[in-house]
Amino acid sequence: MQRAPWPELGHEPIPKDRYTSPEFARSEWERMWQRVWLFAGFESDLKRSGDYFTFEIGTESILVVRQPDGSVAARYNVCMHRGNRLREPGRGNAGRFTCAYHGWQYCLDGTLLAATDPESFPQRLPAEKLALRPVRCETWGGFVWINLHAGAIPLREYLGVIPEHLDPYGFERWKLETDMTIEVDCNWKTSVDAFNEAYHVHATHAATLEFTDDTGTTYDCYERHTRMIFPEVIASRRHPGHGTVTEGIKKNFLARVGVDVESFHGGPADARREFAAAVRRLGESLGSDFSQLDDTQMCDDFHYTVFPNLTFNVHSMFVWIFRHRPHPTDPNKMYFDFFNLLNTPAQDVPRPRHERRRAGEGGDLSHIPGGEILDEDLYNLPRIQAGMQSSAFEALHLGDQEIRIRHFHDTLMRYIAAVSP
Numbered sequence: 001m002q003r004a005p006w007p008e009l010g011h012e013p014i015p016k017d018r019y020t021s022p023e024f025a026r027s028e029w030e031r032m033w034q035r036v037w038l039f040a041g042f043e044s045d046l047k048r049s050g051d052y053f054t055f056e057i058g059t060e061s062i063l064v065v066r067q068p069d070g071s072v073a074a075r076y077n078v079c080m081h082r083g084n085r086l087r088e089p090g091r092g093n094a095g096r097f098t099c100a101y102h103g104w105q106y107c108l109d110g111t112l113l114a115a116t117d118p119e120s121f122p123q124r125l126p127a128e129k130l131a132l133r134p135v136r137c138e139t140w141g142g143f144v145w146i147n148l149h150a151g152a153i154p155l156r157e158y159l160g161v162i163p164e165h166l167d168p169y170g171f172e173r174w175k176l177e178t179d180m181t182i183e184v185d186c187n188w189k190t191s192v193d194a195f196n197e198a199y200h201v202h203a204t205h206a207a208t209l210e211f212t213d214d215t216g217t218t219y220d221c222y223e224r225h226t227r228m229i230f231p232e233v234i235a236s237r238r239h240p241g242h243g244t245v246t247e248g249i250k251k252n253f254l255a256r257v258g259v260d261v262e263s264f265h266g267g268p269a270d271a272r273r274e275f276a277a278a279v280r281r282l283g284e285s286l287g288s289d290f291s292q293l294d295d296t297q298m299c300d301d302f303h304y305t306v307f308p309n310l311t312f313n314v315h316s317m318f319v320w321i322f323r324h325r326p327h328p329t330d331p332n333k334m335y336f337d338f339f340n341l342l343n344t345p346a347q348d349v350p351r352p353r354h355e356r357r358r359a360g361e362g363g364d365l366s367h368i369p370g371g372e373i374l375d376e377d378l379y380n381l382p383r384i385q386a387g388m389q390s391s392a393f394e395a396l397h398l399g400d401q402e403i404r405i406r407h408f409h410d411t412l413m414r415y416i417a418a419v420s421p
């Protein structure tokens with residue numbers, strides 16, 4: 001719960017061309033994306049030797065593979081013969097990687113095992129030169145991370161306070177329940193920004209004010225990453241039911257965890273206490289471990305943004321993870337990866353199929369609990385991007401509730417300036 005000091009970042013407008021210009025997107029790719037640790041996928045998808053998944057980022061595709069010795073290694077997903085992509089995007093298991101073009105074969109560790117007609121290469125086939133190119137790869141929290149910069153600092157150092165704050169949740173034991181990619185017509189930062197403040201909640205998600213308190217949100221900025229604690233199971237000061245236990249709190253929280261709302265006559269603090277206690281009881285049969293979480297963590301959304309493109313909406317029973325990926329060439333497009341993990345280690349949750357969608361006019365995610373809220377955000381994104389193109393709009397005008405966006409830009413510009421933050 002300890003607060004970070006408020007950062008002194010000034011009040012300058014943020015130029016909009018960072019969101020719209022292909023030149024800026026190229027600088028981002030060269031100076032930022034290739035130097036940061038990126039969440040590539042889940043360790044739970046790499047149970048056995050030879051299990052692999054690909055991770056698409058910008059113009060690159062990375063092949064992440066469980067090695068026979070139990071370690072996880074990453075390589076560029078490209079055959080060193082003529083540049084063919086070795087594997088289609090996705091997951092699988094392989095004993096070796098064979099290029100579909102000419103049949104060159106690579107071992108799981110990336111060394112060239114065999115090339116067709118090797119005698120037809122009088123210059124020989126130097127093993128070192130023709131091994132799949134390695135990529136830095138480390139794990140934390142059940143997540144696999146890669147870094148395209150060979151000289152990058154270790155992952156733990158990069159993550160800063162994040163493991164200390166999030167290890168108590170034990171994500172490595174949580175179960176993946178949703179795995180979805182949504183194509184959105186906006187810059188990847190337009191999407192990151194949309195989840196970095198609670199200032200938009202009263203306008204975009206008016207129906208939630210009955211059971212969340214946008215006005216009580218706290219914002220913390222760390223070295224690269226940021227946090228907000230977004231109070232839930234409490235009505236907003238902007239809502240007439242503030243200071244009472246609203247129908248929304250009863251319906252969306254208390255009733256869902258088995259509290260008898262007819263016989264509940266407590267006040268707002270009792271509702272939060274009751275909700276936390278009920279979740280703790282519920283979790284016992286599901287294998288959830290709440291031993292290191294306090295009641296605030298049981299009720300509120302502990303929201304972390306790991307620079308540059310990872311959003312954690314951490315709740316006691318589930319975590320929504322958003323991964324915002326840039327389009328390889330168009331700054332007005334991005335890929336929004338949506339993962340939901342459930343804190344139900346004792347439950348058998350089948351690995352969900354990867355779904356692909358395009359953001360439409362809303363309603364795309366209404367089948368997911370809370371998905372209508374995400375739909376409201378996705379509805380905004382292309383409209384923000386379209387509006388930013390206007391000659392009438394030059395820069396983002398940010399207030400104190402948007403300090404995480406300002407901090408994000410400060411971190412980004414330190415990378416662009418090639419000063420390692």
Ligand SMILES: [Fe+2]
Nearest residue numbers: 194204205377
């Ligand atoms: Fe939102």
